[in-house]
Amino acid sequence: MTVNLSDVLSSNITKHEEISFGEPVFTDGILKYDVVSEEACDLEITGVETGKVHLTGNGTITLKMQCGRCLTDVDTKVPYSIDRFVYGPDLVTEEIAEEQPFVDGYVLDTISLITDEILLAMPMKVLCRDDCKGICKVCGKNLNLTDCGHDQFVPDPRMAAIKDIFDQNSKA
Numbered sequence: 001m002t003v004n005l006s007d008v009l010s011s012n013i014t015k016h017e018e019i020s021f022g023e024p025v026f027t028d029g030i031l032k033y034d035v036v037s038e039e040a041c042d043l044e045i046t047g048v049e050t051g052k053v054h055l056t057g058n059g060t061i062t063l064k065m066q067c068g069r070c071l072t073d074v075d076t077k078v079p080y081s082i083d084r085f086v087y088g089p090d091l092v093t094e095e096i097a098e099e100q101p102f103v104d105g106y107v108l109d110t111i112s113l114i115t116d117e118i119l120l121a122m123p124m125k126v127l128c129r130d131d132c133k134g135i136c137k138v139c140g141k142n143l144n145l146t147d148c149g150h151d152q153f154v155p156d157p158r159m160a161a162i163k164d165i166f167d168q169n170s171k172a
């Protein structure tokens with residue numbers, strides 16, 4: 001969806017547009033996430049001065065992400081908050097253009113804007129629950145679902161080598 005900004009770029013009026021991501025799959029450029037649900041964003045578009053516009057609004061998208069420990073799917077709410085200034089052709093510079101790839105001349109690409117906001121708002125790490133036990137380092141089973149009985153302490157081989165050196169020194 002696109003919104004023409006000509007009117008707000010030339011006067012200090014305010015207008016509203018209901019915008020949403022609207023696609024079934026979101027990608028961060030590396031991974032793909034199914035979109036579970038979405039609450040649309042009421043975008044407020046205000047002309048600040050000639051050539052400069054303030055965008056504000058809040059929306060929420062729920063993405064199917066993976067638990068960082070056990071890799072099960074977790075429906076993850078990603079609320080995003082839009083609060084930024086964009087510039088029309090009168091004021092745009094090369095530097096500004098790089099920061100607002102979702103504005104082309106007088107036209108705002110809302111999907112591109114929301115994509116940018118979701119990328120900023122996405123959690124770095126998702127857990128299915130705070131005390132997720134993860135997967136067994138020996139057999140790969142989900143330890144939340146089963147207790148396979150394997151010892152989960154696997155010493156780091158590099159640490160083991162250092163420990164050997166310490167042991168030798170202490171003997172000398």
Ligand SMILES: [Zn+2]
Nearest residue numbers: 067070128132
């Ligand atoms: Zn988990």
Ligand SMILES: [Zn+2]
Nearest residue numbers: 136139148150
């Ligand atoms: Zn196991």
